[in-house]
Amino acid sequence: MTADSSNLQVEHLTFAYRREPVLRDVSFVLERGAVGLLGPNGSGKTTLLRALLGQVPVRPGQVRVQGHDMAHEARLGRRSLGWMPERGGIIPGLSGVALTAYLGELSGMARQDAMQRAHEVLHFVGLRDERYRSCETYSQGMRQRLKLAGALVHDPRWLLLDEPTSGLDPGGRVDMLDLVADLAGRKGLGVILSTHLLADVEAVCREILVLREGRLLDRQPVAGHDRGGQQVFEISGFGGEEAFVEALARLALSVKRDGRHITAVLDLDTLPAGPGNPTARAMRAVLELAVACDYSPRRLRRRPVTLADEFHALVNPEAR
Amino acid sequence: MPVHERGYTHWQPSGLHADPAWWVIAKRGLVGPLKRRWTLMLLFMAWVPAVVKGGIIFFKAKAGQIIDLAAGGAWTSINAAGFLAFVEGQRFFVFLATVILGAGLIARDRRENGLALYFARPLGLVDYLAGKSLIVLGGYLAVTLAPVLVLCLFAYLVDPEAAGLELLVLTPLRLVVFCLLAGTGIALVMLALSSLATRTVLVVVWWTVICLGGDAVGGIGEAVGVPGLQYANFLGHWHNAGALILGADQRLPVSPWASLAICILVVAGSLAVLRSRIRPVEVVT
Numbered sequence A: 001m002t003a004d005s006s007n008l009q010v011e012h013l014t015f016a017y018r019r020e021p022v023l024r025d026v027s028f029v030l031e032r033g034a035v036g037l038l039g040p041n042g043s044g045k046t047t048l049l050r051a052l053l054g055q056v057p058v059r060p061g062q063v064r065v066q067g068h069d070m071a072h073e074a075r076l077g078r079r080s081l082g083w084m085p086e087r088g089g090i091i092p093g094l095s096g097v098a099l100t101a102y103l104g105e106l107s108g109m110a111r112q113d114a115m116q117r118a119h120e121v122l123h124f125v126g127l128r129d130e131r132y133r134s135c136e137t138y139s140q141g142m143r144q145r146l147k148l149a150g151a152l153v154h155d156p157r158w159l160l161l162d163e164p165t166s167g168l169d170p171g172g173r174v175d176m177l178d179l180v181a182d183l184a185g186r187k188g189l190g191v192i193l194s195t196h197l198l199a200d201v202e203a204v205c206r207e208i209l210v211l212r213e214g215r216l217l218d219r220q221p222v223a224g225h226d227r228g229g230q231q232v233f234e235i236s237g238f239g240g241e242e243a244f245v246e247a248l249a250r251l252a253l254s255v256k257r258d259g260r261h262i263t264a265v266l267d268l269d270t271l272p273a274g275p276g277n278p279t280a281r282a283m284r285a286v287l288e289l290a291v292a293c294d295y296s297p298r299r300l301r302r303r304p305v306t307l308a309d310e311f312h313a314l315v316n317p318e319a320r
Numbered sequence B: 001m002p003v004h005e006r007g008y009t010h011w012q013p014s015g016l017h018a019d020p021a022w023w024v025i026a027k028r029g030l031v032g033p034l035k036r037r038w039t040l041m042l043l044f045m046a047w048v049p050a051v052v053k054g055g056i057i058f059f060k061a062k063a064g065q066i067i068d069l070a071a072g073g074a075w076t077s078i079n080a081a082g083f084l085a086f087v088e089g090q091r092f093f094v095f096l097a098t099v100i101l102g103a104g105l106i107a108r109d110r111r112e113n114g115l116a117l118y119f120a121r122p123l124g125l126v127d128y129l130a131g132k133s134l135i136v137l138g139g140y141l142a143v144t145l146a147p148v149l150v151l152c153l154f155a156y157l158v159d160p161e162a163a164g165l166e167l168l169v170l171t172p173l174r175l176v177v178f179c180l181l182a183g184t185g186i187a188l189v190m191l192a193l194s195s196l197a198t199r200t201v202l203v204v205v206w207w208t209v210i211c212l213g214g215d216a217v218g219g220i221g222e223a224v225g226v227p228g229l230q231y232a233n234f235l236g237h238w239h240n241a242g243a244l245i246l247g248a249d250q251r252l253p254v255s256p257w258a259s260l261a262i263c264i265l266v267v268a269g270s271l272a273v274l275r276s277r278i279r280p281v282e283v284v285t
Helices: A045-052 A074-078 A096-106 A111-124 A140-152 A170-185 A198-204 A241-251 A278-292 A307-315 B021-034 B037-046 B048-062 B066-070 B080-089 B091-102 B107-111 B114-118 B125-143 B145-158 B170-195 B200-224 B227-232 B234-246 B256-277
Strands: A008-017 A020-030 A033-038 A062-065 A081-084 A158-162 A190-194 A207-212 A215-221 A230-239 A254-258 A261-267 A295-304
Touching: A008 A045, A020 A045, A033 A045, A033 A170, A033 A198, A045 A062, A045 A158, A045 A190, A062 A074, A081 A140, A096 A111, A096 A140, A096 B021, A111 A140, A140 A158, A140 A170, A158 A170, A170 A190, A170 A198, A190 A198, A198 A307, A207 A307, A230 A241, A230 A278, A241 A254, A241 A261, A241 A278, A241 A295, A261 A278, A278 A295, B021 B037, B021 B091, B021 B125, B037 B048, B037 B091, B037 B125, B048 B066, B048 B080, B048 B145, B080 B145, B080 B170, B080 B234, B091 B125, B091 B170, B091 B200, B091 B234, B107 B114, B107 B170, B107 B200, B125 B145, B125 B170, B145 B170, B170 B200, B170 B234, B170 B256, B200 B227, B200 B234, B234 B256
Parallel strands: A020 A215, A033 A190, A033 A207, A081 A158, A158 A190
Antiparallel strands: A008 A020, A008 A062, A207 A215, A230 A261, A230 A295, A254 A261
């Protein structure tokens, strides 16, 4: 892990809230581009964002933003960060442009600069016509856009987005993801996208960080990730389910049972050689196991492994 | 055209001077309420006693009796004690100005997750508190110091011989020191109360109990001859301690030094509350 070349660096970050560990020895280095921060509720995603902002004590461990140690130089580091909170983030009584300019001034911009920049970013996020309205009258989608404008007003190097598509309708969600993808892809901003929606991450991010119980479990690319010959088989039926699941577990990478529904991930490259293509061999192997276990499948469906499968496998290791 | 095609441009700083964060916060907190008609009405009402006192000074001067006002510590007097009595008489307007400007300052930020929004910017706790305190302090000074300074100048202009340079220099200086200290202390107490709630109405109730309730209990104590009840007189302690700065007679049947100690303790407690309550933590509603 190199220190100087990286834009955002976290080393051995540990944080406990009232002696309850929230982050445990988290380390990573991020360059530019969009990164998805995934994890179940309570995994420490929001706390990690707050640690990046210098809002929680970052000792033991270290957070460096653009080379600034957030334990001692949080103000300098925050100049490079734009934060879009999930909840709140609106100051009642102000119009959209007044709020955005106010946030710009708080970020160290001169009044004229902040006002001019507020108009620009509101134009960019698509609130040009509503900028003089009181932000309390904004719809949920407009509020999300306003929060994004507030995060962008001082032209940060990094955007920290906490559930940016929360509460948006499908059209608003697509627009928001387009904006974020554009900022990360063409405008050169770094983006950390904390969300529960895996589809959002797949649409925008180039890699993911997976947190569970405060630990960084995995870091992997999203697009173009080589998942080898892995396939998901979804099976439902009746009969000797216990024996079938037990036998399938010996063949598959992972097996999950939810009532009558069984989901197994098979690596086609490791199956025994035989006639037919790998998929047909896998189907045959599954059916032979079912017959051997006196299990009668009513439905057998195959599909590729998705990000959601990998995420669930990471955060639910007991499913194996 | 999709919104993202409209283009995002990086900011090019113009080199213009940027205001410090505490001043940005204070400015917004003061300018906003001044646009409301009823805030201006309150300010207008708060200056009515000053107009009355100015009228008394004017007519006494016309009658050649202004020298009468240079002595004693009555509300109409044009010496330090008289102006302290005037400030004391403004306590209802102090209550209104501080509650209007200050009750929601932190409570609203806590309710709307505003604290986290502020502390995601390059500013610290001191900037935030200084900015918010200045808002309440501004309201306090507008109904206390501003009228007495105008009255000092007016009295001097009406009859320069009556009180001499003391009315132009020393008395205003003492009043500035007193009002800044008292206003800052009162502002910090108000902010501490505001930080304890997420609903402004609760802060209003607490502030009413402390200011008007304390005043009422003090009044009852005076009426029934129980001086100990004066310890509940929150605003009275500031004026009583102010007697030390302004060289006036004590305002309560309590030692001014005891009042000063109470004021210091209350401010220290308020700072402790503010330090523990103002954290960038999301409030889940």
